[in-house]
Amino acid sequence: MGDRITIEPVTRIEGHGIITIDLDDEGGVRDARFQVTQFRGFEKLTEGRPFYEMPAITERICGICPVSHALASGRAGDAILGVHPPETAVLLRRLCNCGAFIQSHALSFFYLSAPDLLLGMDADPARRNIVGLVAAHPDLVRDGIRLRQFGQQVIEMVGGRRIHPAWVVPGGVDAALSGEHREAIRRMLPEALAIITRTLALFKQALGDFSAEIETFARFPSLYMGMVDGDGKLDHVQGRLRIIDATGGIVADAIDPVDYRQHIGEAAEPWSYLKFPYYRPLGYPDGLYRVGPAARLNVCNGCGTPLADREWAEFRSLERGPVSSSFHNHYARLIEILYGIETIGELVAQPALTGARIRALAQPNFPEGVGCVEAPRGTLIHHYRVDDNGLMTWANLIVATGHNNLAMNRGVLQVAHRFITAAEVPEGALNRLEAVIRAFDPCLSCSTHAIGRMPLVVRLRRPDGSILREISRS
């Protein structure tokens, strides 16, 4: 047994996490782990609540993607009622989802990752943040703020408020969209489109500077999972699950979310509050798969909107098979923002969007329901059981960051192998360890239904737990 390095906490991610690195006797990296350190217990704490309260309760799992939780919950509720939401409700859910993707991806790219991408992985940690970025790239920061604001405003106009709108309900949605708000959204589109166009150009220009990161940020073959429509195009809200292998071959397709448990198992390890979902046919831990922006662009046959499709084709030409470096999640996020903006353009052109029929009413007709959507970070599954009165008796939630847990752990190990030895733990290496995790944009508030942060200390520990060396960043 050798020594152990700990990075605590991982900063600029949405949640609590620690990186631990075990060294072997020669000072090389033996193992690396990403540990999630908080847990909130939504699967249990919702017990006894009426199922129609679930969208509002589960939104409080995460302030970054409350809309995704509300949509998954609403769909599980649709199944318990046994109804199809009216056409207008489906269109409005899609519209709100586009706003949610745009704001969340903008947060991830501009607020959390741009400091690494534009100031550099080795930049002074004291200014490697959004404030430092304001000084160096004020226009870019303003673009990021405006784009996030656009997404949040769409949510607000459709759902009534920006964070935790109590608007998705089992059977549909709670309020129709006014013609005025439709117009207001339409008017905001050109600016959003201009911002994402120049950001994509800037990002592609900078790609050459990150070849080492692209090589090592969780670049390995794996399975990928995401939701697609009947034609294999992106479908975040109403699609079915598709799983592909490392060569791009489809191993499972058109999976009805109701059957998710035939495909996905969940392992629990005592050193992390985040469980490890795996693809059942391959077992644990070999059934490693990835979800999220790059995975979605890997599994689909195209986005389904013209500008995004062009970018998608360019993205897919990066590698011969599926794009395997998780670094490219950044790229994929920008393409999905473009897709979201184009999709909003299509939605606001549809007359049915402002229809009055927005909710199908029924009593609970079925004791169980599964709702599945693509959240910004990947596939989100809500699975509920209710009693005869519609009170929750059991819930299971699998969120994007969970699906990616095995892959994040392998990614951390890959970076550690490349950049760390016992003799040397350079500051830039520490940041890269965190950055590989940031590339997955893990939402730890979602994943363990918890969030938070703690200080970074790197500890070289002897097997008996005594500290050999301690490195602090401040």
Next chain:
Amino acid sequence: MNRLRLATTWLDGCSGCHMSLLDLDEALLDILAGVEMVYGPLVDVKDFPARADVTLVEGAVGSEADRRHILEIRERTGILVSFGDCAVTANVPAMRNRFPVEAVIARAYVDNADRHPAAGDGAAAERPAFAFTGVPRLCPTARPVHEFVPVDVFVPGCPPAAAVIAWLLTELVAGRTPEIGGRSRFGA
């Protein structure tokens, strides 16, 4: 002039209160110009600084790590703000309080998991208490911040509206201790 040393943190919360802070949009840049961000989820500082003038705390105290963190923050902070309903009342995290913490853990890690490699996989069938190592222990109940440390300002809301946060920060930057009064309410 010395700029206000501002820290923010989240404990057992959803980040929604922090997102509402970001919902200041471009006005955030003006606020940031008037303060020094010494700690928070958007900056890379790992240790809580020796001194912060103001700390906004989101979330309830749900784990041993939260408890240690809030005690340290209180020692090093001038004005401590309970920021949002979870900090003020324990709100959603407290919904687990009517169950024993073991039952909350068992639902997620025993009932809803089919593999327990470290425990030997047969153990799942016998439904063992699932013991964690190397992660902070959960407190038996999630509690509001003021049950652990004195709080100077309470800002209800789930989350507090961006306009309320703008007003709050403006007051703080001006050196006043804000009186929230009717500006925000629970669940707002």
